[in-house]
Amino acid sequence: MSKPRVVVAGLGDSGLLTAIHLAGDADVIGIGTKPGMVSGQELGLRLARPDFWAKHHRVPFERYRRLAGVRTVHGAVTGIDPAGRTVSYKNADGMTGSEPYDVLVIATGVTNGFWRNPDVQTESEVDDAVATAHQTLAGAQSIAIIGGGAASVGSAANLADAWPDKQIDLYFPGEAALPQHHRGVWQRVSKLLVDRGVGLHPGHRAVIPAGFDLDQITHEPVEWSTGQPAAQADAVVWAVGRVRPNSDWLPSELLDEGGFVRVDPNLRVTGQDAIFAIGDIAATDPLRTSARNRADKLLARNIRAHLKGGKLQPYKPPRRRWGSVVGTQDNGLTVFAPNGKGYRIPNWSVDTVLQPLIVRRGIYGGIKKPSKEKS
Known part of the structure; x- marks a missing residue:
């Protein structure tokens, strides 16, 4: 018996993690505009220390161990047929195509300044933009x-x-x-x-x-x-926060007045049975917090429940932003809780525990070491 087919439109952090969680349970196809994960987080580090930023926030897809069974398409989604359950796209070479789905995940994010855009870019084009x-x-x-x-x-x-x-x-x-x-x-x-x-x-x-x-x-x-x-x-x-949802490819009936995707508490698109949304494009709450609060695990669980006819669980957004503000500094990484209290993680722990064990292995399921640097 063939596995259900899940198409993930958008391979930023939220879409990538959702694809990783579903890889063993479904035939997953991911469509992304970049040749790897190019995070929109930690703008300050990207501008001031781009090599350090890239070490943790820019990773080629082939290095993710749990993406081994996921087929990735380097291109941009261009349209959707909810009735026929297909998504159309144009790849990086300009060729068009379409993918059928049993479940669609909308995770195309937002445009926000020069560091977060929906443009289809090659690796060298990303290099040039950062530099x-x-x-x-x-x-x-x-x-x-x-x-x-x-x-x-x-x-x-x-x-x-x-x-x-x-x-x-x-x-x-x-x-x-x-x-x-x-x-x-x-x-x-x-x-x-x-x-x-x-x-x-x-x-x-x-x-x-x-x-x-x-x-x-x-x-x-x-x-x-x-x-x-x-x-x-x-x-x-x-950096004035005028985010623009990357939703031009979606029909207006799926969107709210701001162009964000309307979802119910279970992250399912309002009025749709087989379409879900996550990340900055999903209108979960005023802060659209599903992008930063590990809603990817909940979404993957809900998709599996949907495919098996089970009960879906609601996403509960936090009231305030939390996390790092300035990123890793010489004295370590300070993470702020929703109550405002800051917890400093020393640099030795960032390098030996947080990144290799908690982030790379625990969250992403393992990331291979990079190949030899370019000459």
């Missing part, structure tokens, strides 16, 4: 970072650490940054920023003209709707 952003900031004497979320705060902290002689300024609209975290997180992180010489500018809301391209590092002065004089810097990093 270009790093080199642009390396050549700037002054850097302005716009936004109050974890991406902007982490960028300010890591850029100031990498280049202490540069003028780094962080502009955010509220009285405090990190509004989706417990207030205690900002109290602790803001002290780190001040200690590293970052200029903090609360109460600054940027003017973003219609058609303005937020998906690049800019150089023009930044105007403020809150009345302050324009700010000038050699390089401006926009």
Whole structure:
């Protein structure tokens, strides 16, 4: 008897982990725009220390042991036929095709600045994008970072650490940054920023003209709707949180008013029997937290239950963001709990326990060592 066929549209963190969990129970086909996992997390480390960032956040698919039985398609999904249960795509060579499914997982994520996009890219194109952003900031004497979320705060902290002689300024609209975290997180992180010489500018809301391209590092002065004089810097990093769901390929009846995929508490797409959604594209809650709270294991369990006629379990989103804000530093990795308390993991433990045992083996089911570096 043949296994059920599951198509995972999108192979970022959430889609990749879902495919890994289902690999032994279904015939899994994953469609992704990158030749491997290119994480959208830890923007600050990506900009300031790209080689270190890539070590943990950029992994070719062939290195994942539990993806051995998963067929991956390097391309972009272009459409869906819910009645016929097929997904169409265009691969990296421009050839079109389609895949039938018994279950479809929508995990195509969001576009958010220059570091998270739906473009089909080769390995060398990803290399160039990462290197270009790093080199642009390396050549700037002054850097302005716009936004109050974890991406902007982490960028300010890591850029100031990498280049202490540069003028780094962080502009955010509220009285405090990190509004989706417990207030205690900002109290602790803001002290780190001040200690590293970052200029903090609360109460600054940027003017973003219609058609303005937020998906690049800019150089023009930044105007403020809150009345302050324009700010000038050699390089401006926009991390204002204007995410755009990668849902153009989906019919409008599956989407909410913001273009995100409507789901029920079990992560099943509203009004659909065999389609599920996870990650930043899934409208689970205002923070769309299924992308960062191990909902992949729950989703895989629910898909198996669906295929066997069993009971599905609801996803319960946390009320606040949690986790790392600035990533691994010289003194280790600080992880913040939802109550604002920070727990520091020393570097020796990050390298010998957290990454190899908990993340690579425990979460991803084993990752092979990289082959010899390119000459």
